Amino acid sequence: MELMEKRRKHFAALRAQEKRNRPPTKAQKRTQMSTYLKHMGGYTYKQLKGKSFDEIQKLFDKEMKRVNTFVAMGSEVQESKEKGSEETAKSSRKKMLGRKRAGKEQQQESSKKQKVEKEKESDKVEEVDEAELKKLLVIKKDEDIAIDAIPLATKLPVIIDYKLLKEGVMIHYQLIRADGSSKRYSSMIRMLQGIDREDLEALWRIVKAKYGDTRPENEFERVLWGDLKVMFEPDKKSNVWRMLQGYRVTTWKLIDSSGVHFVRFDNLHVFMLVERRYPLTPITITNMLNKKLQTDH
Structure with a gap:
């Protein structure tokens, strides 16, 4: 009996090891890659739902490449990159300062030209005869002006x-x-x-x-x-509220336009305003929560 028991455990261990070493199927591999992308890559279920196996594989390889090429802070590679970036930043600052100086000079010249042109235009406007302007204007009193108001929403x-x-x-x-x-x-x-x-x-x-x-x-x-x-x-003494706990909740819906909850039971229904409290029993509330609320949006 001891020999048979050892033999059974031995073969069970071999079967378990063979099962663990068995390569995953295509569906299992897709599930594993999707789970990794959701937790590490920031992807959502909706983004991965309609994608094929090859598309999931490309996203997974891209994410793994980003992880494998990660350089920790304080390493030699990172320090050399930082030194090179400092040198390039200094040279770029010098170039930017030179461009800014040239740009300021151009702006000053253009602003001077604009001032001269505005002064010329203002002089031309003042030369226009007032009589000609009056001919173009038609002045009406406030009481003669009719305003057609278009309502934004009609009740x-x-x-x-x-x-x-x-x-x-x-x-x-x-x-x-x-x-x-x-x-x-x-x-x-x-x-x-x-x-x-x-x-x-x-x-x-x-x-x-x-x-x-x-x-x-x-x-x-x-x-x-x-x-x-x-x-x-709602009347707390009414038999309506006692009768509800004897029936199963089939529908719990929010009618948003009028602000009313509709709850249907096996043999009756009830309407409730959203902001008012009603004498519901714990059994009825539990049944409603188990059924869950239906809303339009």
Whole structure:
């Protein structure tokens, strides 16, 4: 048994050594070179993702050449380079000083010429008759001048009313603005994506003035009233927040235009304003974080 155990370990060691000495495959070699370039060459994953094996090989060879030709500070080669660079710097300084002197003299001469030319031009301008200038000028009073202002951004008129239109099993939200224009949305999410926070607050004021805290009898009116009430006036005692922890989070999305979080669960959903705190349980928050937030940008 001892002999068999030694024999098994011996052959296992031979197999491991053979595996270590085996040359890497092309894919393994590419992975090793990419890892080196990311850590030592400063390349990113996106820069190396679309490149072929030969292109990766060229970048790797270039980086290795730079590393192998590195000269440490204080070495003899570095000191000789520094001495040569000092001598060349001194000679270049002398040449630069000579060029600067010549350039200054040329600038002085050119500035003198420019002054003389400007004086001549100013004398010519003064000789122009004032009567001729008046003929060319048309003076208007401020009150006669009309300024056409072009707005840089146009804000849509405020929302003054809404309608819920049923088409088959689908419900459409129609928002009516002060200028008589209106637009339909096939869902609450579509509507929140097409309006801003000011429009959302105007819609809540209209719904609240219509129903207050009284729950609407109409099913679709009740859905809109409930979504807006939970969003703007969250009640800690409401059963909505207790029910959430019993369901799995399927979607957590940020609607940036109106500043609203949309969280969908297995059998229900909830809308929340980004700057307001809501009575979420630790279980619900954990499920949301595990699902991760979806954003447009």
